[in-house]
Amino acid sequence: RKYNYSKDETNDYTLPRLSFDEKLRAHQSNRLNETFGQINYPFQFQSNKQIRTNNDTLVPIRCKSPYNNGRIHIYENSCQMLDIAIDWQLRSLLLHDNIAVINRSFSFNEIRSFATAIEANLEGLTLSSVGLTARSIHVLCQGLKKCVHLNLLDLSCNKLSKQSFELLVDTFSYFPLLHYLSLANCGIQDSYGRSIGDLCRHKRLIEINLSGNEFEDMACILIGGALTDNTRLIDLNLSWNFIRSYASIALFRGFEINKTLTEFDISWSGLGYDGSVALRRVLIVNQFLQRLNISNCNIDRASAKLISEGLQKNSTLQKINLSFNPLTTYGVHNIVQALNHTKSAVSMLDISVG
CATH class of the missing domain: 3.80.10.10 (Ribonuclease Inhibitor)
Incomplete structure (x- = not known):
């Protein structure tokens, strides 16, 4: 899914809860595109705060649209839900x-x-x-x-x-x-x-x-x-x-x-x-x-x-x-x-x- 929001709304935006089918499709899309949980910049260069946030939420996969458009796939939680290694x-x-x-x-x-x-x-x-x-x-x-x-x-x-x-x-x-x-x-x-x-x-x-x-x-x-x-x-x-x-x-x-x-x-x-x-x-x-x-x-x-x-x-x-x-x-x-x-x-x- 694609979510569009302004810069002012970014901090207050709450990600919606995905259904099981949506999580499954996200994982299948990730595997099909061979993105394997990669984000727009290498994981090792994230700050400690970002890493903790990603551990609690998700690591977004590579975005085909600009990052500011906010296209986000909740990946790690999908793996946990589907019993799949990240x-x-x-x-x-x-x-x-x-x-x-x-x-x-x-x-x-x-x-x-x-x-x-x-x-x-x-x-x-x-x-x-x-x-x-x-x-x-x-x-x-x-x-x-x-x-x-x-x-x-x-x-x-x-x-x-x-x-x-x-x-x-x-x-x-x-x-x-x-x-x-x-x-x-x-x-x-x-x-x-x-x-x-x-x-x-x-x-x-x-x-x-x-x-x-x-x-x-x-x-x-x-x-x-x-x-x-x-x-x-x-x-x-x-x-x-x-x-x-x-x-x-x-x-x-x-x-x-x-x-x-x-x-x-x-x-x-x-x-x-x-x-x-x-x-x-x-x-x-x-x-x-x-x-x-x-x-x-x-x-x-x-x-x-x-x-x-x-x-x-x-x-x-x-x-x-x-x-x-x-x-x-x-x-x-x-x-x-x-x-x-x-x-x-x-x-x-x-x-x-x-």
């Missing part, structure tokens, strides 16, 4: 190349505002535990597609549906420089299928954190198959999943061929005897793995014996974590004896139990 606050974030928001619940409208205003200069984005939903992930993916310089993406601790996960995996193809990805504690289930394998086949990712999800046999088969093709991945974290003995067998088959992975974390899983048989083969065949975390994996005396046989013939592993496993004295003796072999390169062994 755009100039988002703008202050988007000046940075790396943005991290943790443990702060975002509404759909806030994610939409963020995704709309996001800039192509973004290099790192962390939105951990912000309450992403299927709708908000959809609009976020649309905004991220223009971030061609993105190299770090952390969306951990957000519940992902199958559809949302598939959409994310498809979006990753737009990031030619993406190196680090974390989808830890996102509730990714075994039934999500082929997209899990497609994620681990990404041509640019160097480090993937998928800990705290719900991977079982099918996911391990797909990841194992992806590792046979992957020539880029260096660090893979699959800890705290539902990986048991037979699932680990399918997973370790990929390690027999993979020549790039140097760090692997499968802690808090159930390798058991069958998984230890597969791990023995990996330790014998794979000459690239340097750090291995198999803590709390139900490795008993018999399993420790199998692992020690693999360690005797391995010359690249540098660090191995076997803590919180029921190794027994005999199991520990077998492990230590294997590490005393002249071929062994292990410099750190963790067998602590508490």
Whole structure:
């Protein structure tokens, strides 16, 4: 709306109360014109009195008519009414190349505002535990597609549906420089299928954190198959999943061929005897793995014996974590004896139990 009044009437003029529909139209117009809450002069040059006034009322958007004509849009109150983050606050974030928001619940409208205003200069984005939903992930993916310089993406601790996960995996193809990805504690289930394998086949990712999800046999088969093709991945974290003995067998088959992975974390899983048989083969065949975390994996005396046989013939592993496993004295003796072999390169062994 446009309000015309003389200079003498300026001080006594009271802004009318806008209806909800009028506020919605004001916000939509603001987004359409890409004005994002800007006023006729930069916000930082306002006096303290003006800033306090604007906090209580509104920051007018850029005026197409002269300021004296008094065309005013009540913007900040509109954002509060519509549960939308104020755009100039988002703008202050988007000046940075790396943005991290943790443990702060975002509404759909806030994610939409963020995704709309996001800039192509973004290099790192962390939105951990912000309450992403299927709708908000959809609009976020649309905004991220223009971030061609993105190299770090952390969306951990957000519940992902199958559809949302598939959409994310498809979006990753737009990031030619993406190196680090974390989808830890996102509730990714075994039934999500082929997209899990497609994620681990990404041509640019160097480090993937998928800990705290719900991977079982099918996911391990797909990841194992992806590792046979992957020539880029260096660090893979699959800890705290539902990986048991037979699932680990399918997973370790990929390690027999993979020549790039140097760090692997499968802690808090159930390798058991069958998984230890597969791990023995990996330790014998794979000459690239340097750090291995198999803590709390139900490795008993018999399993420790199998692992020690693999360690005797391995010359690249540098660090191995076997803590919180029921190794027994005999199991520990077998492990230590294997590490005393002249071929062994292990410099750190963790067998602590508490």
